Amino acid sequence: MDDRKRKVLLAIVHDYIATAEPVGSRTIAKKYRLGVSPATIRNEMADLEEQGYIEQPHTSAGRVPSERGYRYYVDYLMEKEQLSREEEEIIRRGYETKVKDVGQVIHKTGQLLSQLTHCTAMVLTPQIGTSCFRHIQLVPMHSSQAMVIVVMDNGIVHHRMIETPDSISSTDMETLSKVLNAKLQGLTMESIKLTLMKEIYLELGRYKHILDLAMELMQDSLVLKTEDKIYLGGVFNMLSQPEFHNVEKVKTMLSIMEQEKMLHELLACESQDDGVTVRIGGEIKYNVIRDYSMVAAPYSVSGQKIGSIGVLGPTRMEYAKVISIVDFMTANLSQVLERLILGGGK
Amino acid sequence: MDDRKRKVLLAIVHDYIATAEPVGSRTIAKKYRLGVSPATIRNEMADLEEQGYIEQPHTSAGRVPSERGYRYYVDYLMEKEQLSREEEEIIRRGYETKVKDVGQVIHKTGQLLSQLTHCTAMVLTPQIGTSCFRHIQLVPMHSSQAMVIVVMDNGIVHHRMIETPDSISSTDMETLSKVLNAKLQGLTMESIKLTLMKEIYLELGRYKHILDLAMELMQDSLVLKTEDKIYLGGVFNMLSQPEFHNVEKVKTMLSIMEQEKMLHELLACESQDDGVTVRIGGEIKYNVIRDYSMVAAPYSVSGQKIGSIGVLGPTRMEYAKVISIVDFMTANLSQVLERLILGGGK
DNA sequence: TTTAGCACTCAGCAGCATAGAGTGCTAACA
DNA sequence: TGTTAGCACTCTATGCTGCTGAGTGCTAAA
Numbered sequence: 090m091d092d093r094k095r096k097v098l099l100a101i102v103h104d105y106i107a108t109a110e111p112v113g114s115r116t117i118a119k120k121y122r123l124g125v126s127p128a129t130i131r132n133e134m135a136d137l138e139e140q141g142y143i144e145q146p147h148t149s150a151g152r153v154p155s156e157r158g159y160r161y162y163v164d165y166l167m168e169k170e171q172l173s174r175e176e177e178e179i180i181r182r183g184y185e186t187k188v189k190d191v192g193q194v195i196h197k198t199g200q201l202l203s204q205l206t207h208c209t210a211m212v213l214t215p216q217i218g219t220s221c222f223r224h225i226q227l228v229p230m231h232s233s234q235a236m237v238i239v240v241m242d243n244g245i246v247h248h249r250m251i252e253t254p255d256s257i258s259s260t261d262m263e264t265l266s267k268v269l270n271a272k273l274q275g276l277t278m279e280s281i282k283l284t285l286m287k288e289i290y291l292e293l294g295r296y297k298h299i300l301d302l303a304m305e306l307m308q309d310s311l312v313l314k315t316e317d318k319i320y321l322g323g324v325f326n327m328l329s330q331p332e333f334h335n336v337e338k339v340k341t342m343l344s345i346m347e348q349e350k351m352l353h354e355l356l357a358c359e360s361q362d363d364g365v366t367v368r369i370g371g372e373i374k375y376n377v378i379r380d381y382s383m384v385a386a387p388y389s390v391s392g393q394k395i396g397s398i399g400v401l402g403p404t405r406m407e408y409a410k411v412i413s414i415v416d417f418m419t420a421n422l423s424q425v426l427e428r429l430i431l432g433g434g435k
Numbered sequence: 436m437d438d439r440k441r442k443v444l445l446a447i448v449h450d451y452i453a454t455a456e457p458v459g460s461r462t463i464a465k466k467y468r469l470g471v472s473p474a475t476i477r478n479e480m481a482d483l484e485e486q487g488y489i490e491q492p493h494t495s496a497g498r499v500p501s502e503r504g505y506r507y508y509v510d511y512l513m514e515k516e517q518l519s520r521e522e523e524e525i526i527r528r529g530y531e532t533k534v535k536d537v538g539q540v541i542h543k544t545g546q547l548l549s550q551l552t553h554c555t556a557m558v559l560t561p562q563i564g565t566s567c568f569r570h571i572q573l574v575p576m577h578s579s580q581a582m583v584i585v586v587m588d589n590g591i592v593h594h595r596m597i598e599t600p601d602s603i604s605s606t607d608m609e610t611l612s613k614v615l616n617a618k619l620q621g622l623t624m625e626s627i628k629l630t631l632m633k634e635i636y637l638e639l640g641r642y643k644h645i646l647d648l649a650m651e652l653m654q655d656s657l658v659l660k661t662e663d664k665i666y667l668g669g670v671f672n673m674l675s676q677p678e679f680h681n682v683e684k685v686k687t688m689l690s691i692m693e694q695e696k697m698l699h700e701l702l703a704c705e706s707q708d709d710g711v712t713v714r715i716g717g718e719i720k721y722n723v724i725r726d727y728s729m730v731a732a733p734y735s736v737s738g739q740k741i742g743s744i745g746v747l748g749p750t751r752m753e754y755a756k757v758i759s760i761v762d763f764m765t766a767n768l769s770q771v772l773e774r775l776i777l778g779g780g781k
Numbered sequence: 782t783t784t785a786g787c788a789c790t791c792a793g794c795a796g797c798a799t800a801g802a803g804t805g806c807t808a809a810c811a
Numbered sequence: 812t813g814t815t816a817g818c819a820c821t822c823t824a825t826g827c828t829g830c831t832g833a834g835t836g837c838t839a840a841a
Binding site: 223 | 536569570572574576582584586588590592594595596669670671674675679680681682685686689690692693775
Binding site for chain 4: 125129149
């Protein structure tokens, strides 16, 4: 792959990304000023096609980058693109208001991501793994109902209504809360389950029913807070791209969007890697989305990866820009979440 | 409008709903056996057209119901349709699992609604208005941070991280919680704000900073829990309907879906009325969605309307069925929520 | 009042010719 | 040996034509 071939490939990728039309030799010669005639470029293109970097939709059309071509572009040709001031400004402003809870942050992140990339944004909600128990509170509500509230070290709060036997008074509940707090504070769920429970049950055996329910909630706080939702945004945004002129494509795309489970696996697996990952076409495991590309990256709080954000779009996407944006957004999101989860913000 | 005209109109509406094709006189004569010849039906159709109940897409096409026609159908001709056993079964099963928190219920409701109606489902999250303060808890977290948790009478729980001055100890927080609980329990937010705050500030003046933050959260618990989100489901579902063969329509529909604000107003205004409301085409205030119809109804908990669910679809929708489904679903949702919010369920 | 018959309209489709974009190949040129 | 001009070739897209069939409205007879 000599230098001129690289230049031709770069030109093809750039032009195709910009116009969504197959690129002909004349166009390259004129627009990209390689200093050679269309005929020469045609020769180069024939070679590139033989090597699998570009393809022809039909005989009398220009060339289009193949998946391999995009891959080569992303790995070797692409120049990193800085975010424009304007873009950075949009992001900063986006987080200025409305950052009162994690859900809102996730939502906003998705919005910004799709707005800036013109693709569909996917944001995995933070999944906070091991954490310590901090506080439990039983609050009497109605006659025979109470609310259990469990606070974890990482700021996660869970609550649930439970039925209480009539025999229990509100002072009982207060005592119960106190004992549980004293015994359990600072422990992880695992250790609570394994060791201490027997002791507690022995001591507070007569409240067994409530204890059971409270424990269940505590467990859920840990396990279920893998309440792994995905925020999806800007599907419409993407549909204005020319690849979706065809109704069938729109429909497959939308049906993909409704398969949350798949999207989830898609994003979750990305979060294994560090930094921004780019998957192009067939590199995505799922057959349904083989025609699209995905750019994703994990975000983290206090050094621990707790989720990821990603962008799904046509293989013909502005990789350079999208990658920078995803990169910038993860950093930003990490910061915002850090402030929010670990406190410090208003 | 004589009896035969009504029958013809009914036939046209039914057939058009079923096939999405303009209905001709021959079709009606053959399929709907009115006992008269196509020519007679043609005469009736000419009258119906003159009266504005049906329209002709072009000269050599059959007739299509106009908005007025649909309206007449919904008001006078339509027969209520019972849900099939199968459908009831689907709904019941849908709620069997996964009913642990309000969000999930809303989500599931949207899913079911769209699945059964083949339209886009919209579910407004419960907006619980006046409620009493039940419990406040300050939980120390890290060195200079604490979590405020506010529990309302109706089972709503809010929490937020706040900064605490270093001078405050965890026992201080305990005391603070206790005093606040004692003073405020059972009051509505309004009365708290108006009368009691001065007294409390006097007593606990040195914690002013924390009190401010706590009060802010309490206020939000009331006001902000108009966290009026809309759950949207089954957009894809609807796009498989023939009206969306045209890409432009798909796009407008999707752009509508992304205008949360509008959808929200749309649903919110419905919840004024009792029972199921049907808006057809231009009866919807917003110009963008003039080509669609909407069936909506409020749901309630302990007699109070706290939200609504709705269905948005092409004017050519199965009104009879959709109306029954929306009706059934609101009743069901009310029940499920009642159990969840007021406690009782596991 | 109903109906049969008939002329008329019009969307949709197939068939065909044309234009234009782009290629590959060949032969000439540096 | 690499580059380029020229040319024949291919194939899509577009627009035109004429035909078909569905469906109507009108008229006149039952």
